[in-house]
Amino acid sequence: MSEIGPEIGEATARALLRDYLPAAALERLAPLVTPARIRARRLEERDAAIRELAAYYPLASSGRALAAAMRVDLQRLASRGARSLSAAHRAALGRVLELAGGRSPSETVLRDALAGLGSGRNSPPDSGHASRDTPSQGAADPLRHA
Numbered sequence: 001m002s003e004i005g006p007e008i009g010e011a012t013a014r015a016l017l018r019d020y021l022p023a024a025a026l027e028r029l030a031p032l033v034t035p036a037r038i039r040a041r042r043l044e045e046r047d048a049a050i051r052e053l054a055a056y057y058p059l060a061s062s063g064r065a066l067a068a069a070m071r072v073d074l075q076r077l078a079s080r081g082a083r084s085l086s087a088a089h090r091a092a093l094g095r096v097l098e099l100a101g102g103r104s105p106s107e108t109v110l111r112d113a114l115a116g117l118g119s120g121r122n123s124p125p126d127s128g129h130a131s132r133d134t135p136s137q138g139a140a141d142p143l144r145h146a
Contacts, residue, residue: 046099047113053092054114056085067110074104 023042026033053070060066073085077093085093097104105113 042099046096046105049092049095049099050105050110050113053096056089056092063111063114064107066114067107070110071104071107078102078104 021041023038023045026038026041030038050070054060054066057066057069060069073089074093074097077085077090078097081090
């Protein structure tokens, strides 16, 4: 029997690693994981950090206003720091920037993450994300007339 243990097989262990480890850990396990899976995990982490960041904007009147306010603060922190914000708020902004490769995500990316659409088109087929370009299986197309 392998070192993994008698209760799960090697394929199951690989699937668990692929599906539940953070992107940084997946990069260290590159022989077991595809680059597409690592990128998808990094985007999932970025989107989760964006949703957590939304808690610092309770007065935003709409998703667009929220995304615009977040983008301004992300750009401000990326360029010169945002000293007027609380340390926790700056840390949340910094986490989003770190996961976005040091660049501020666009307002569209921010809105999509807040809406739960995630990375969609950039995800591998097995990631569970539905593409925004095509309706999901069994869903009615609102633009199609009967």
